Amino acid sequence: MAGDLTDQEWARLEPLLPSTAPQRGGRWRDHRQVINGILWRTENGAKWHQVPDRYGPWKTCYHRFAQWEQDGTWAQVEQRLQAQADAAGELDWRARADSTVVRVHADGAGARNRGSAHSNRGQPKGSAAPAADRPPNCIC
Template sequence: MAGDLTDQEWDRLAVLLPSMLPQRGGRWRDHRQVINGILWRTENGAKWHQVPDRYGPWKTCYHRFSQWEQDGTWARIERRLQVDADATGELDWRAQVDSTIVRAHQNAAGARKRG
């Protein structure tokens, strides 16, 4: 499907994910399918229950996302991908900070009204 992980992207991620061996409670749903569902939700700004059925039950996507956030899987993936991108020169460490200030009307800021 459009927007899903390519085979090359999947190959980079697969080695960083928890084992697919049966866990307490049974087999895991395919990691690639679930990650594609998580990415779909993130890219579309949708709510979890709006994840299309082709990615499996939305609750599975949500629970896997949450579990991997808690156990550090996402942080480990981010670190590894950053290291790989930096090593190949794909990561630009130069940053720009914009200090733009947007002023609100005094009434919008809760100021006292006259009269």
């Protein structure tokens, strides 16, 4: 299926995953099928219950994803794949970012949260700008 792991990707990933040998609760569903379901869900931004039946029960996909996140399996797999790719010269560790890529949130750029366009910064809460009938430099 489109978007599923290729045979080449699976060949790199499979040896890094936990064994599918029978466990206390029985045999695990095929890792490749479940991982393809997890990938489908993350690529589509769908809810877990929307994972297509071809990937097995959505609860299986969710529980495998959550369990491996909690026990560190995903982190280990990522580290091993990264180390393999780095050793093969497949990674470029030089990264660049500029203002066309990284945007500052409006609050971080000095934008006001609410109110008028005129700033009351530096004035205590509840104080107002000088009244129109007073001279601009009057300390009244």
